[in-house]
Amino acid sequence: EPEVTQTPSHQVTQMGQEVILRCVPISNHLYFYWYRQILGQKVEFLVSFYNNEISEKSEIFDDQFSVERPDGSNFTLKIRSTKLEDSAMYFCASSDGAYSYEQYFGPGTRLTVT
Amino acid sequence: GEDVEQSLFLSVREGDSSVINCTYTDSSSTYLYWYKQEPGAGLQLLTYIFSNMDMKQDQRLTVLLNKKDKHLSLRIADTQTGDSAIYFCAAKSTTSGTYKYIFGTGTRLKVLA
Numbered sequence: 001e002p003e004v005t006q007t008p009s010h011q012v013t014q015m016g017q018e019v020i021l022r023c024v025p026i027s028n029h030l031y032f033y034w035y036r037q038i039l040g041q042k043v044e045f046l047v048s049f050y051n052n053e054i055s056e057k058s059e060i061f062d063d064q065f066s067v068e069r070p071d072g073s074n075f076t077l078k079i080r081s082t083k084l085e086d087s088a089m090y091f092c093a094s095s096d097g098a099y100s101y102e103q104y105f106g107p108g109t110r111l112t113v114t
Numbered sequence: 115g116e117d118v119e120q121s122l123f124l125s126v127r128e129g130d131s132s133v134i135n136c137t138y139t140d141s142s143s144t145y146l147y148w149y150k151q152e153p154g155a156g157l158q159l160l161t162y163i164f165s166n167m168d169m170k171q172d173q174r175l176t177v178l179l180n181k182k183d184k185h186l187s188l189r190i191a192d193t194q195t196g197d198s199a200i201y202f203c204a205a206k207s208t209t210s211g212t213y214k215y216i217f218g219t220g221t222r223l224k225v226l227a
Contacts, residue, residue, distance in 0.1 A: 033214065043157070043202060043217040056214060091157060095213075103215060105149075107156035 002026045004106035006092050012112045013082055021077045021109045023092030032075045033093040033103060034067065036060070043091065049075065082113045116140040116207050120218035127226050132190040134221045136203030141184060143205040148177065148188045151200045151220070160188070160201075190223075198225045 005024045013019050025032050034046040048055040049067050066078045075094075079086055089110050093103040118138045126132045138146070144165050149157040163170045163177045163186070170177045176189040190197055203218040 031213070035215075035217075042219050043204075043215075045214040045216070048214055102147075102159060102162065103213075105157040105159075 002104075004092055004094055004104050006090075006106040006109050008109060009107065010110045010112070012114065015084060015113055016081050019079050019082055019111060021079075021090050021092075021111065023075045023077070023094075023106055024073055025075055025092065025094030026096075026104055027073070029094035029096045029104075031055075031095045031097065031103075032067075032069070033095075034077045035091045035093065035105075036088040037091065037108075038085075038088045046077075046090075079111075082111075084113050087111055087113045116205070116216045118203055118205050118216050118218040120201075120203050120221045122219060123222050123224070125224045125226060126193050128193060128195055130193055132188075132193045132197070132223055132225075134188045134190075134201050134203075134223065136186040136188075136218055138184050138186065138203070138205045138216070138218075140205055140207055140216065141181075143207060145206040146177075146179065146186050147202075147204040147206070147215070148175075149202040149204060149217075151202060153199075157202065193223075193225050195225045195227055198223055 007022045032049040035043050037043045045058050047057040047061045064080045068076050089108045091108045092106040095103045120136045147162045148160045150160050161172050174191045178187045200220040200222050202220045204215040207216050
């Protein structure tokens with residue numbers, strides 16, 4: 001069964017450093033998403049992406065964040081200058097259409113900022 | 115804004131039924147979901163219900179939707195120790211023309227042997 005994959009599973013970085021979290025969505029999917037979950041808190045929407053541009057972003061997704069689909073298979077989330085409060089689990093998701101009933105979630109990347 | 119609320123904890127004995135409740139605010143949510151998250155793992159879709167349905171049953175899982183009260187519940191029959199996990203309710207938000215999910219806080223289910 002096709003699945004969304006994410007790498008790395010755990011990333012440790014120092015405050016102020018740039019990180020790139022990588023996702024490989026399901027191959028025929030067209031809509032891509034990033035969510036994050038701070039430990040013990042809700043899963044929060046960050047951004048949705050379609051047709052090589054951002055469809056919607058939340059208040060969390062400020063200028064420090066960017067997303068890219070650098071090739072036909074990867075979908076990345078970049079945090080330019082990490083802060084302690086960026087420590088969270090980051091989930092990538094994809095769906096085959098805006099009207100699809102399901103977004104398929106990856107296993108997540110745990111980001112720890114020290 | 116849109117919000118989804120759940121109780122934080124539920125403890126049941128093995129073999130009993132578990133009922134996890136959720137309320138949501140966006141009356142235009144077309145789909146409502148239940149996800150399961152085991153420790154250190156991602157989000158696993160358990161089941162979903164379309165907003166024009168009142169009930170959906172899938173093996174041990176029963177989802178009830180009261181659209182008037184914006185209340186969703188997940189019943190797990192014959193709860194097993196392997197059902198211990200965090201259960202997230204999510205609503206598919208259709209505002210702004212995009213389709214993001216709004217998640218609840220998650221309910222931590224503990225099954226006692």
